[in-house]
């Protein structure tokens with residue numbers, strides 16, 4: 501018995517059972533395609549979600565602390581006080597950022613050796629390490645901020661068997677990431693202290709030496725310069741510097 505089938509879309513009458521099988525297969529294919537697209541979209545959106553939720557960690561290393569006072573900036577203000585104040589303010593500035601975690605090497609006035617700092621960093625494996633200092637020297641005329649970005653050497657990747665190419669790639673990436681952040685910080689500090697930038701310099705940061713963490717050492721100003729000194733001890737300028745760092749960090753992780 502011939503089966504009559506009316507396709508609603510075309511009003512086309514199919515009287516051959518083979519045609520029904522072909523149509524059936526076509527429908528299955530269509531359902532499969534729709535399913536594939538659905539799964540793809542689901543996967544894509546969950547990957548996006550994962551990317552959006554991925555937390556980046558910035559480690560702030562307020563130099564000195566406790567018995568290691570750093571340089572004296574005013575009668576009762578030392579480098580360790582200014583670096584801590586700015587570090588705490590950076591953390592406060594970034595507190596609302598869901599995708600950025602700020603970890604401080606110290607959040608109080610305590611002595612932390614370079615070795616202890618290194619151990620903390622090695623354990624945490626942050627995405628970036630920012631060490632902050634106050635400068636001194638070159639008489640009383642030198643002023644402004646200096647930025648040192650990490651440079652890497654062959655010994656940096658000891659302990660692991662890696663080809664020269666891997667090592668070169670890793671070193672390049674770390675140096676590039678450090679330089680990228682250096683330029684961002686320079687731009688932000690230039691707004692705050694116009695014509696006070698003393699340039700970018702390539703130098704090892706002893707706190708992260710050999711740890712494969714991109715990093716900067718920022719000397720925020722000269723504690724030995726009258727005008728810099730006034731600014732460095734002012735809580736308003738400290739807050740402005742922290743804002744400049746926070747904006748830089750946000751831009752770097754974007």
Ligand SMILES: [Zn+2]
Nearest residue numbers: 563570633634
């Ligand atoms: Zn220092």
